Amino acid sequence: MEKRKLILASASPRRREILSNMGLNFQVHPACGEEKLETSDPVEAVKALALQKAREVADKTGEPALVIGSDTVVASGNKILGKPHDKEEAFRMLKELQGASHMVYTGVAVIDTVTGEPLAHFAEGTKVSMYPMTDAWIQDYIETGEPMDKAGAYAIQGGCMPYIRGIQGEYATVVGFPAARFYQELLKKGVDLRKTEEEEYYEL
Numbered sequence: 001m002e003k004r005k006l007i008l009a010s011a012s013p014r015r016r017e018i019l020s021n022m023g024l025n026f027q028v029h030p031a032c033g034e035e036k037l038e039t040s041d042p043v044e045a046v047k048a049l050a051l052q053k054a055r056e057v058a059d060k061t062g063e064p065a066l067v068i069g070s071d072t073v074v075a076s077g078n079k080i081l082g083k084p085h086d087k088e089e090a091f092r093m094l095k096e097l098q099g100a101s102h103m104v105y106t107g108v109a110v111i112d113t114v115t116g117e118p119l120a121h122f123a124e125g126t127k128v129s130m131y132p133m134t135d136a137w138i139q140d141y142i143e144t145g146e147p148m149d150k151a152g153a154y155a156i157q158g159g160c161m162p163y164i165r166g167i168q169g170e171y172a173t174v175v176g177f178p179a180a181r182f183y184q185e186l187l188k189k190g191v192d193l194r195k196t197e198e199e200e201y202y203e204l
Ligand SMILES: Cc1cn([C@H]2C[C@H](O)[C@@H](COP(=O)(O)OP(=O)(O)OP(=O)(O)O)O2)c(=O)[nH]c1=O
Pocket: 009, 010, 011, 012, 014, 015, 030, 031, 053, 070, 071, 072, 073, 074, 083, 104, 149, 150, 151, 152, 154, 155, 156, 157, 174, 175, 176
């Protein structure tokens, strides 16, 4: 049996929490490279960015490991919304999203450092519908600071909760990591993340 460590190539506390909640043993090595968007298709964009992050960390990892990279964007109409650069952009994003439906896409790439190839590479999408927001509410929400490091300038798990009319798809995709899809994709490749003989290692 071949053994691999699990490494999360992310600085996102949300992704760390989701993997912890799944009961997984993993190390965190955030990717620091610049994220370059080279496509206007949100599915292709999050897949490419997830792969960039996983690749950067996998190249620096000198041991047998599965390195997980991930990226989340919001797609509204034909616009892709990442993290807002300033409060004005956050306001424009929330004005666009309120009272309507949009998609949240999260891409995941899992690179096996032994082969250098992706063991899994996919994007998952969840539809989110929002109640209408007043400008005053949006301003107050932005002042909390919460929107500034979130794709689309909101957190479904935080202050935006009272405006979420409903979702269609996996909740965790919106928070930044599609936990169930990730688990199922690895299962298809014969990797069951529940099984750890030694504390830190998973069998491939
Ligand atoms: C829409 C939405 C996004 N988000 C978050 C998930 C992601 O962390 C973030 C989008 O930024 P990302 O660039 O995907 O990730 P990140 O910079 O936080 O972490 P890293 O690149 O190191 O992996 O927005 C929420 O927490 N709640 C939400 O409702």
